[in-house]
Amino acid sequence: MRTTAARLSALYFILFALCAVLLVFYMTSLSASMLATQTMETINEEVQGLDRAYRRGGLPFLVRVVEQRSRQPGANLYLIADPNGRILTGNVESLEPGVLETEGRTETPFTYQRYGEGTIERRAPDVSELEAPPAATETRHAAIAVVSRLPNQMIVLVGRDLGEPERFRAVVQRALIFALSIMAVGGLLIWYFVGRRALKRIDSISDAGKRIMGGDLAGRLPVTGAGDEFDRLSENLNAMLTRIAGLNEGLKQVSDNIAHDLKTPLTRLRNRAEAALAGNPEADGYREALEATIAESDRLIKTFNAILMISRLEAGYSAEQLSKVDLATITRDVVELYEPAAEEVGVRLEAPHATGSFIVDGNRELIGQALSNIIDNAIKYSAGAVEPAVRVSVESNNGQISLKVADNGPGIPDQTDRDRATERFVRLEQSRSQPGSGLGLSLANAVMKLHAGRLELLAGSPGLTVVMTFPETRSG
Amino acid sequence: MKILVVEDDREAADYLEKAFAEAGHTAHVARDGETGFALADAGDYDVMVVDRMLPRRDGLSLIAGLRSRGNTTPVLILSALGEVDDRVTGLRAGGDDYLTKPYAFSELLARVEVLNRRASSKEAETVYRTGDLELDRLSHTVKRAGREITLQPREFRLLEYLMRHAGQVVTRTMLLENVWDYHFDPQTNVIDVHVSRLRGKIEKGFDSPILHTVRGAGYMLKAS
Numbered sequence: 001m002r003t004t005a006a007r008l009s010a011l012y013f014i015l016f017a018l019c020a021v022l023l024v025f026y027m028t029s030l031s032a033s034m035l036a037t038q039t040m041e042t043i044n045e046e047v048q049g050l051d052r053a054y055r056r057g058g059l060p061f062l063v064r065v066v067e068q069r070s071r072q073p074g075a076n077l078y079l080i081a082d083p084n085g086r087i088l089t090g091n092v093e094s095l096e097p098g099v100l101e102t103e104g105r106t107e108t109p110f111t112y113q114r115y116g117e118g119t120i121e122r123r124a125p126d127v128s129e130l131e132a133p134p135a136a137t138e139t140r141h142a143a144i145a146v147v148s149r150l151p152n153q154m155i156v157l158v159g160r161d162l163g164e165p166e167r168f169r170a171v172v173q174r175a176l177i178f179a180l181s182i183m184a185v186g187g188l189l190i191w192y193f194v195g196r197r198a199l200k201r202i203d204s205i206s207d208a209g210k211r212i213m214g215g216d217l218a219g220r221l222p223v224t225g226a227g228d229e230f231d232r233l234s235e236n237l238n239a240m241l242t243r244i245a246g247l248n249e250g251l252k253q254v255s256d257n258i259a260h261d262l263k264t265p266l267t268r269l270r271n272r273a274e275a276a277l278a279g280n281p282e283a284d285g286y287r288e289a290l291e292a293t294i295a296e297s298d299r300l301i302k303t304f305n306a307i308l309m310i311s312r313l314e315a316g317y318s319a320e321q322l323s324k325v326d327l328a329t330i331t332r333d334v335v336e337l338y339e340p341a342a343e344e345v346g347v348r349l350e351a352p353h354a355t356g357s358f359i360v361d362g363n364r365e366l367i368g369q370a371l372s373n374i375i376d377n378a379i380k381y382s383a384g385a386v387e388p389a390v391r392v393s394v395e396s397n398n399g400q401i402s403l404k405v406a407d408n409g410p411g412i413p414d415q416t417d418r419d420r421a422t423e424r425f426v427r428l429e430q431s432r433s434q435p436g437s438g439l440g441l442s443l444a445n446a447v448m449k450l451h452a453g454r455l456e457l458l459a460g461s462p463g464l465t466v467v468m469t470f471p472e473t474r475s476g
Numbered sequence: 477m478k479i480l481v482v483e484d485d486r487e488a489a490d491y492l493e494k495a496f497a498e499a500g501h502t503a504h505v506a507r508d509g510e511t512g513f514a515l516a517d518a519g520d521y522d523v524m525v526v527d528r529m530l531p532r533r534d535g536l537s538l539i540a541g542l543r544s545r546g547n548t549t550p551v552l553i554l555s556a557l558g559e560v561d562d563r564v565t566g567l568r569a570g571g572d573d574y575l576t577k578p579y580a581f582s583e584l585l586a587r588v589e590v591l592n593r594r595a596s597s598k599e600a601e602t603v604y605r606t607g608d609l610e611l612d613r614l615s616h617t618v619k620r621a622g623r624e625i626t627l628q629p630r631e632f633r634l635l636e637y638l639m640r641h642a643g644q645v646v647t648r649t650m651l652l653e654n655v656w657d658y659h660f661d662p663q664t665n666v667i668d669v670h671v672s673r674l675r676g677k678i679e680k681g682f683d684s685p686i687l688h689t690v691r692g693a694g695y696m697l698k699a700s
Contacts, residue, residue: 294580294692301578302661336630337656340669369660376662 006191013187017180024176031168036144039160040105043146046076046158054150062156063089070115077112077143077159085155091115092157100147100155109142109162142166201230205237217245261303269296306439313366313446322451325367327358327394327403327470334371335392342379348389349379358394358401360470362451367468370447370455373440374405374466382409382463399472404465411464418457418464444468477501477592480521482512482538483554484530492525495581496588509533516542521549523591525584528555528566536569543570550591552584563659582693586645604639607699609678609686611639620678620686630655631674638687638697647694671695 054062066078070091079090085100087093096110145159201224208221220241221234276289335351342349375392382388390407412418422445441455444466448455453470479496481503483489489505496503504519506512509530516524516538528535539551553571555562563574573587604611608621616632618625627635633655638646648667652658675687684700 291692294582298580298692301580304578305576305661333656333658337652337658337662337666337670340673341666344669365659368658372658372660372662372666376666 006195008194009187009191012190013183016183020179020183021176024172024179028169028172035164035168039144039162040146042076043144043158043160046078047146047148047156050078050156050158051148054156059150059152059154062150066090077114077145077157077161079155079157079159081155081157083153083155088154090157092159095157099145100157103147103149105146106144106159109144112141112143112159114141198230205230205234209237212241217248258307262300265296265300265303269293269300272296303439306443310439310443310446313443313450322361322363324359324473325362325364327360327362327367327401328354330364330368330371331392331394331403334368334375338372338375338379342390345379345383346388347379347382348387349375349392350389351392354394356396358396359473360401360451361473362470363447366447366450370444370468371403371405373444374468377440378405378407378409378464378466381411382407385409385463401470403468403470406460406463406465408460408463411460411462412457413459415459418459421457422455441466477522477589478520479503479588480506480512480516480519480524480549482506482509482516482524482526482530482535484508484527492581492584495585499585501588507531509535509538513538513541516547516549517545523588524549524551525588526551526553526571528553528562536566536571539570552587552591554579554584582645583647583649586647586650586694589644590641590646590650604636604642606639606642606697607684607686608682609639609697609699611636618678620682625677627674627677630670631677634670634674635678635697638695642697645690645693645696650694 050062050065053065057064063080066080066089069075070078070089075091077090077092079092079095079100080088081100082088091114092112093115094113096112099106099110099112142162143159144162145157147155147157149155201222205221208219212219220238223231223234223238225231272289272292276286279285331351331354335349339349371392375390378390382390385408388408390405393404393406395402395404412421422441441457445455448468451470453468456467456469458465458467477500479501481489481492481496483492483505484507486507489507493503493505504515504521506515510532512524512526512530513533526535526538530538533541535553535555539553542549542551550572551570552573552575553566554575554577555566556577566574572591575584575587602613604613610619611632612618613636618627618632618635634651637651637654649659649661651667651671652660652662671687671689678687679685686697686699688696688698690696
């Protein structure tokens with residue numbers, strides 16, 4: 001009983017057997033009661049018939065009718081007895097005692113012996129037929145009867161043999177046994193097919209699962225190609241494994257990147273402290289080294305904060321924090337914030353005055369931060385161009401509001417590189433020389449995802465255009 | 477300045493106690509929310525530094541409890557959770573400032589000094605004066621040594637904040653928060669450029685520097 005198949009088969013067998021037995025009992029009892037009703041009706045008709053015969057021709061006619069009917073094959077039981085119970089005529093030789101005394105319908109079946117039956121057979125072994133008990137089993141039958149008294153106190157009994165319902169019962173019993181054995185065979189067959197074949201496949205799936213857990217991460221569950229439920233299960237689990245492997249790969253990459261991006265400044269930090277200890281002993285030298293250390297630590301903290309923030313945004317920052325914000329105001333603020341810094345490096349940062357309403361459901365802080373990251377990048381990368389300029393604009397079309405930051409720097413010519421640029425810690429080759437954590441665009445991307453919008457990097461002419469597209473406001 | 481530090485991490489609390497002492501302040505440490513509440517309720521502190529997650533009673537409930545008892549001691553909330561909504565909940569519970577771990581002590585110190593309730597009584601003044609520099613909040617005029625200086629609106633707000641906290645270190649993030657109302661770290665030196673522009677206007681043509689850079693921390697407006 002350890003396998004599901006055996007348990008299932010046994011359970012089904014018991015259930016079906018129970019149902020079958022119940023059904024059979026119900027049908028049998030129904031049929032039996034129908035038969036009994038029918039029997040009683042027949043008897044009642046006979047009684048009425050005999051009654052009519054008696055009224056028409058008196059006792060002699062009745063006796064004649066009874067004798068005539070008794071002789072017919074398969075006849076009912078007829079008996080006419082005197083008031084003392086002595087049998088005058090009929091086809092019954094002996095009766096269970098007491099039957100004749102109770103008038104009306106016999107409540108319970110009684111046994112009787114038919115006239116001319118059994119006596120002959122018993123004559124051979126027994127010397128005295130009178131001593132032979134009339135209750136010899138093979139010749140006694142069960143019957144029900146109606147006993148009535150004639151006006152002259154004569155007793156008339158009309159009965160019907162119960163042999164027919166008994167035969168019926170025997171047939172039902174045989175059918176029941178037959179059905180139950182068929183069911184047992186069926187149960188075994190189910191066990192064989194489900195257990196030996198279907199569950200074997202579940203076993204193979206769980207074996208494969210064990211192998212994968214054991215370290216064979218590239219392993220996949222078997223797919224037979226039958227296209228059945230097991231195949232679908234395996235396919236789905238395989239897809240899940242592939243997805244997990246992908247995420248795992250991503251995580252590994254991220255942790256490699258974190259290790260790299262944090263290890264470098266940490267090493268620098270350590271080297272600087274070491275050099276300060278080993279080198280010039282003047283207070284100024286220490287001071288310089290410590291200040292550099294603090295600046296480096298601050299950068300580390302910033303990187304950490306950015307990592308944490310992206311994780312939290314990606315984990316689903318509560319959308320309840322969104323309120324109606326005006327993108328034009330945010331743009332003005334951030335551009336105003338960056339304008340002096342851009343001028344410092346010779347980049348013209350311009351934002352044409354936007355007319356119209358640019359209200360979106362958003363978080364001012366997050367959008368501001370995302371936009372500042374993008375503008376920061378744009379200033380950094382356009383700085384080397386001839387007449388470097390960064391143009392920030394807000395546009396509204398088809399209900400969507402987009403914030404565009406276009407620079408005229410070198411841009412990212414390759415489409416795949418542009419797509420990769422928003423991934424965490426991805427710093428394209430040409431940007432390695434620039435300072436930064438490689439998290440700015442990923443953060444902007446996470447912010448846009450949170451706003452159900454999207455961040456796109458488009459090739460400008462020249463340069464790069466970063467577009468933040470916000471969906472239509474939910475209401476008004 | 478008398479500071480109450482409610483922080484359950486022993487090392488962090490010891491470090492804060494020592495660092496505040498070195499900066500010339502007295503710091504008392506409570507290691508759980510209940511003790512912190514009892515100390516704050518009984519003692520007369522200038523500023524409290526409260527960690528958000530504390531044993532026995534969390535930081536926010538501690539602050540709310542103090543506020544409901546009429547205690548108005550400025551509170552800086554320290555938290556490992558660092559998102560805008562956390563900041564908002566923290567400030568709504570009665571906190572006055574919010575700093576996310578990990579933080580630089582210079583940042584914490586600058587913020588605590590600015591929060592100091594005995595020093596920050598300048599809210600009501602209409603004219604700020606630092607040395608020969610004068611800022612009129614009503615007429616929006618700035619004068620140095622009697623000479624009027626024209627400032628952009630943002631520069632005026634920047635100077636206003638610096639002058640309100642004259643003699644105190646003001647960090648870049650504090651400036652971004654209070655002058656621009658944004659709570660993130662700008663990637664590059666955007667604040668520095670704004671400050672140096674302002675410095676150009678209020679120092680150029682005058683004898684002495686007045687807006688000083690505190691290395692590794694921020695800026696300080698101080699008459700020499």
